[in-house]
Amino acid sequence: MTRTGRRPGDSSITRSEVLEAARSTFAEFGYEGATLRRIATAAGVDVALISHYFGNKEDLFIAVHDLPINPSDVADVFDGVDDDAIGDRVARFLLGVLAADNSAAISLMRAASTNASAAAMLREFIDRTLIDPIAAMIDVPDGRERVALVASHLLGVLFARDILGVRELTSASIDELVDAIGPTIHRYLTEPTRSTTAA
Amino acid sequence: MTRTGRRPGDSSITRSEVLEAARSTFAEFGYEGATLRRIATAAGVDVALISHYFGNKEDLFIAVHDLPINPSDVADVFDGVDDDAIGDRVARFLLGVLAADNSAAISLMRAASTNASAAAMLREFIDRTLIDPIAAMIDVPDGRERVALVASHLLGVLFARDILGVRELTSASIDELVDAIGPTIHRYLTEPTRSTTAA
DNA sequence: GAGACAATTCATCATCTGTTGAATTCTACC
DNA sequence: GGTAGAATTCAACAGATGATGAATTGTCTC
Numbered sequence: 088m089t090r091t092g093r094r095p096g097d098s099s100i101t102r103s104e105v106l107e108a109a110r111s112t113f114a115e116f117g118y119e120g121a122t123l124r125r126i127a128t129a130a131g132v133d134v135a136l137i138s139h140y141f142g143n144k145e146d147l148f149i150a151v152h153d154l155p156i157n158p159s160d161v162a163d164v165f166d167g168v169d170d171d172a173i174g175d176r177v178a179r180f181l182l183g184v185l186a187a188d189n190s191a192a193i194s195l196m197r198a199a200s201t202n203a204s205a206a207a208m209l210r211e212f213i214d215r216t217l218i219d220p221i222a223a224m225i226d227v228p229d230g231r232e233r234v235a236l237v238a239s240h241l242l243g244v245l246f247a248r249d250i251l252g253v254r255e256l257t258s259a260s261i262d263e264l265v266d267a268i269g270p271t272i273h274r275y276l277t278e279p280t281r282s283t284t285a286a
Numbered sequence: 287m288t289r290t291g292r293r294p295g296d297s298s299i300t301r302s303e304v305l306e307a308a309r310s311t312f313a314e315f316g317y318e319g320a321t322l323r324r325i326a327t328a329a330g331v332d333v334a335l336i337s338h339y340f341g342n343k344e345d346l347f348i349a350v351h352d353l354p355i356n357p358s359d360v361a362d363v364f365d366g367v368d369d370d371a372i373g374d375r376v377a378r379f380l381l382g383v384l385a386a387d388n389s390a391a392i393s394l395m396r397a398a399s400t401n402a403s404a405a406a407m408l409r410e411f412i413d414r415t416l417i418d419p420i421a422a423m424i425d426v427p428d429g430r431e432r433v434a435l436v437a438s439h440l441l442g443v444l445f446a447r448d449i450l451g452v453r454e455l456t457s458a459s460i461d462e463l464v465d466a467i468g469p470t471i472h473r474y475l476t477e478p479t480r481s482t483t484a485a
Numbered sequence: 486g487a488g489a490c491a492a493t494t495c496a497t498c499a500t501c502t503g504t505t506g507a508a509t510t511c512t513a514c515c
Numbered sequence: 516g517g518t519a520g521a522a523t524t525c526a527a528c529a530g531a532t533g534a535t536g537a538a539t540t541g542t543c544t545c
Contacts (some may be wrong), residue, residue: 090310093492093541101492119318119399123533131495138534140492200399200449201316210450218454235446236466243442247434250399251409253415255434267435271470276339280466291510292522300522322503332524337504339522 089131100133102140107153109137114194118148118202145204152195152208156184158220174273177221178265181241186261193249196242213238217281225276234274240271252275288330301339304329307334308350313393344403345385351407355383357419358404364423373472376420377464383447385460391420392448395441412437424475432474439470454469 108130141147185192198205222230248256307329384391397404421429447455
């Protein structure tokens with residue numbers, strides 16, 4: 088149907104359609120599994136157009152994962168929260184942002200499993216956006232290790248729920264998950280450790 | 287060097303060498319990334335030999351992941367353990383078995399991220415080997431959901447540590463990790479929930 | 486309305502994928 | 516010691532992959 092040459096009408100739309108198609112395809116199939124042709128088909132576009140816009144596959148991946156949270160957002164989460172509610176607040180914020188249909192987090196997790204540079208992206212994202220600001224706020228000596236445990240727990244829940252499809256988690260609402268996980272996060276962030284936690 | 291035809295000497299070794307090469311290659315590259323040719327090279331063998339032995343790639347993957355724990359092993363972990371030590375015992379057992387250089391768990395996690403049948407394998411493994419027996423033993427109404435949270439946490443730590451390479455976790459010893467995570471697992475398994483946990 | 490340039494597709498490339506069939510070399514049994 | 520069969524490699528396959536260059540069609544500016 089669509090012939091060669093430029094389409095009539097506003098053409099700035101196509102680029103964002105490609106991005107959207109790439110996002111959901113990366114999220115569903117991971118880096119290697121998300122074929123340029125699959126993305127192109129999902130976007131209703133020829134393969135070559137993707138290369139034309141984004142150069143190569145890796146640059147497309149990077150463009151897609153211009154990540155959803157920035158450190159100051161995380162800092163805002165703590166604004167005026169009394170200590171008792173920190174766990175819930177963090178849990179709700181992260182689950183809300185990361186488990187959303189947006190699913191950039193799932194996409195990154197899938198890709199990170201088999202692609203070293205995606206793993207580095209996610210690792211640095213966790214570092215810069217979670218560990219750095221949260222550890223600075225709770226201000227305890229082993230703060231970074233504590234936040235790393237919190238992040239691990241969140242990653243694990245996303246993995247089990249959205250990648251593996253563990254029933255006990257898929258059937259729970261975000262509210263129920265926050266209710267279950269919040270206290271754990273709260274303890275990791277506030278409770279004294281039993282001994283030296285990590286190096 | 288190696289010419290066509292059967293090699294002299296004991297030939298039952300080769301098969302296990304292929305399995306070992308497949309194990310580590312799957313663990314490093316995931317299902318799609320672990321090329322038959324890559325596995326063959328690692329095993330010092332021609333590609334066709336793999337197909338000859340294992341039929342196809344999926345059967346090879348299944349043969350490799352004849353999984354390391356069985357439910358009765360898990361049950362034994364609780365034998366004569368007083369309630370206070372359950373968390374540590376579970377944490378040490380699972381981290382010890384799953385994070386070992388054996389790395390079948392990492393291999394499954396990597397593959398599960400991009401391959402639906404690998405995800406199903408891991409999900410069922412968690413179900414049958416962790417959730418079923420542990421939930422039966424703690425014997426509380428929402429036991430399955432509690433164990434699912436425990437499993438999620440463990441998966442998350444493995445993911446963050448062995449796949450992402452988060453420094454705060456890679457620099458910790460197994461003992462330190464057990465020390466940090468044990469109490470959390472203990473609470474998930476024994477502490478009363480704040481409200482209804484999940485469906 | 487002509488010319489520059491952007492958007493889009495088509496055709497094609499070399500490379501890699503899993504799998505299969507035939508050929509060769511060894512071992513085991515009679 | 517000859518022969519059945521297993522172990523192993525070689526060669527080749529059809530299909531998919533990411534990338535590139537040329538061709539076509541639209542939009543915008545003067």
